[in-house]
Amino acid sequence: LCSLLPQAFSASQWSAGDGGDTDGTFECNICLDTAKDAVISLCGHLFCWPCLHQWLETRPNRQVCPVCKAGISRDKVIPLYGRGSFGFGDGGFQMSFGIGAFPFGFIATAFNMNEGRDAPAAAGTQQQTDEQFLSRLFFYVALFLMLWLFIA
Amino acid sequence: MLCGATMASMQKRLQKELLALQRDPPPGMKVDEKSIQASLTQWIVDMEGASGTLYEGERFQLLFKFSSRYPFDSPEVVFIGDNIPVHPHVYSNGHICLSILTEDWSPALSVQSVCLSIVSMLSSCKDKKRPPDNALYVRTCDKNPKKTKWWYHDDNC
Numbered sequence: 438l439c440s441l442l443p444q445a446f447s448a449s450q451w452s453a454g455d456g457g458d459t460d461g462t463f464e465c466n467i468c469l470d471t472a473k474d475a476v477i478s479l480c481g482h483l484f485c486w487p488c489l490h491q492w493l494e495t496r497p498n499r500q501v502c503p504v505c506k507a508g509i510s511r512d513k514v515i516p517l518y519g520r521g522s523f524g525f526g527d528g529g530f531q532m533s534f535g536i537g538a539f540p541f542g543f544i545a546t547a548f549n550m551n552e553g554r555d556a557p558a559a560a561g562t563q564q565q566t567d568e569q570f571l572s573r574l575f576f577y578v579a580l581f582l583m584l585w586l587f588i589a
Numbered sequence: 590m591l592c593g594a595t596m597a598s599m600q601k602r603l604q605k606e607l608l609a610l611q612r613d614p615p616p617g618m619k620v621d622e623k624s625i626q627a628s629l630t631q632w633i634v635d636m637e638g639a640s641g642t643l644y645e646g647e648r649f650q651l652l653f654k655f656s657s658r659y660p661f662d663s664p665e666v667v668f669i670g671d672n673i674p675v676h677p678h679v680y681s682n683g684h685i686c687l688s689i690l691t692e693d694w695s696p697a698l699s700v701q702s703v704c705l706s707i708v709s710m711l712s713s714c715k716d717k718k719r720p721p722d723n724a725l726y727v728r729t730c731d732k733n734p735k736k737t738k739w740w741y742h743d744d745n746c
Binding site for chain 1: 598601602605606660661662695696697
């Protein structure tokens with residue numbers, strides 16, 4: 438609390454940090470700071486999602502836009518993703534997506550080898566033995582990776 | 590921990606509002622900087638009655654009190670000092686019957702917009718008189734006007 442004391446009265450210090458000189462276009466209508474995890478209501482008003490969420494929790498029976506009082510609901514707000522932001526919480530979501538997507542990727546290749554491709558090569562040819570060898574090799578590699586994942 | 594976080598966001602927002610009011614105050618309005626403590630939870634705003642209205646030339650003082658839940662929670666706003674405006678929505682103890690101060694509050698409102706609403710409420714007055722239930726209300730009400738169950742009706746006074 439006390440650490441905020443010196444800032445409270447010095448206007449110059451304020452405008453230096455924090456982008457105090459912006460014109461307010463991209464500031465949240467609730468915290469007046471640059472919108473973080475920005476969402477926009479159908480009536481076009483910008484908020485931080487945590488700020489708007491807290492307001493909707495405060496007045497559960499009267500869900501209206503804080504700016505224009507138009508009806509608003511949590512599933513009808515549009516998230517805004519600028520360049521470099523992947524989704525809510527930025528880094529956090531990307532991380533879990535990466536880990537979650539990996540096993541699905543290789544299960545698909547292991548079990549759908551022939552889907553949407555040329556017909557298998559005729560039996561007995563050099564190509565067929567090569568393909569069988571490759572598919573077995575990939576299968577064992579996949580099996581090994583899967584076991585490794587489970588053990589790790 | 591949570592309390593600390595809300596406190597910080599409330600102070601951050603109040604600092605922004607204070608800065609904006611100091612830089613670019615609306616006509617006739619001035620934040621009394623001496624009245625503001627470190628925590629920013631209490632401000633006094635000096636204001637003048639708008640010219641061309643029944644309150645022209647009068648000076649008033651508004652006391653704002655902010656809870657740690659501001660701006661989700663409305664500020665407590667009363668007139669203080671020796672000149673409480675005589676108005677059908679202002680009680681002689683300084684309490685103001687104005688819907689944006691309770692049920693119509695929105696976190697997009699600010700100290701500045703509340704002050705402007707109060708000036709405009711005074712400016713539209715055509716007959717300077719106290720609310721009809723002033724004597725009873727002042728005797729029986731809570732010190733905090735937010736505890737009053739207000740009855741909002743017309744606004745054509």
